[in-house]
Amino acid sequence: MIRDARVLDPEFVPRDIVHRDAEVNALSNALDPITEGEHGETMFLFGPSGTGKTCIARYTVEQLREAVIDITTQYVNCWQNYSRFQVLYEILSAIGRTVDIHRQSTPADLLLQRIQNYDGSPYVIVLDEVDQLEDKDVLYDLYMTRGISIVMIANREEDLFAQLDERLVSRLHASRRIRFERYGMDDLVAILQARVDRGLTPDAIDDEDLRFIADAAAGDARIAIATLREAARTADRDGLAHIPSETVREALPNARETLQQKSLDRLKPHQRTLYDIIEECGEVDPGELYGQYQERTSTPKSKRTIRKYLQKLAAYDLIIAEGEKRGRTYRLAE
DNA sequence: GTTCCACCGGAAACGGGGGACC
């Protein structure tokens, strides 16, 4: 039944984008000067998870690569590459100047210097999850580097700008922003249908079941595609030529669990302990949480480190930190 | 209204690990 499993991969970038024409056009226009050998505009893409920001950025950059023969591009996930050094290293690696760079001892300033000295083809950098960068000053350095066009992706505009210093805010104030709203029901159905057409055999799934998935995903394309993938894999494993409705319904919780498990797998052991405690307690205040954490760990980290871990868990959407300061409690995300 | 205190989060310091240089 599965003709092309890549299409069902959450990272897959389709050849044709459905229902994001305005966003694609806005980003294409901003980067269009590059086709004339000029500099692209600095862009921000804002919106909730699963609204297609990363997909649109990758797609548009790919289109640009097809239009411009001589161009360099790099996608950097600032979640995985959150330090100044890591970001600069990723950017430098795309222009092949990292051979003699050592991750433990080379000064980050040397990496920046090499990027600033780069005088090759136009360079487009996509910085995904840019709000997860620990050192935001690197954005200023990159902004001031000529020959580089930057596309930055984050969930919430207010949260990102609250983290930037005034110098950066004033520079980036004029940058263009594209806001991504949650997908509507019909949009999600169309996205799923496009994946079905390319990835599955004809009539592999009923329209009604596609609508069920779209409805249950509540505007989040990640969940919708993961559910389709889960259902298709189950039916394929069972040797079926058609995905039964009950398989689709069973796939939904499994898909959510798979997405959540991916986040859980990225946690360090101490972070996982914290998650387990919060899961068992339902809702817990910081004092109680740290007390239980100390009991379960032979070499507990400091309270400050635990607060950093909890911030990470919240940023992963695994937990919710409710209230401020002393009135704060932690509980699992829905 | 005031005081106390738990908690948050920024900044600086610390220490381990690793490469470069002499």
Next chain:
DNA sequence: GGTCCCCCGTTTCCGGTGGAAC
């Protein structure tokens, strides 16, 4: 081998803040 420099995870310090107790 010793020293220096750097990155990075962690700890320490501390000012700010909101809720509880008085």
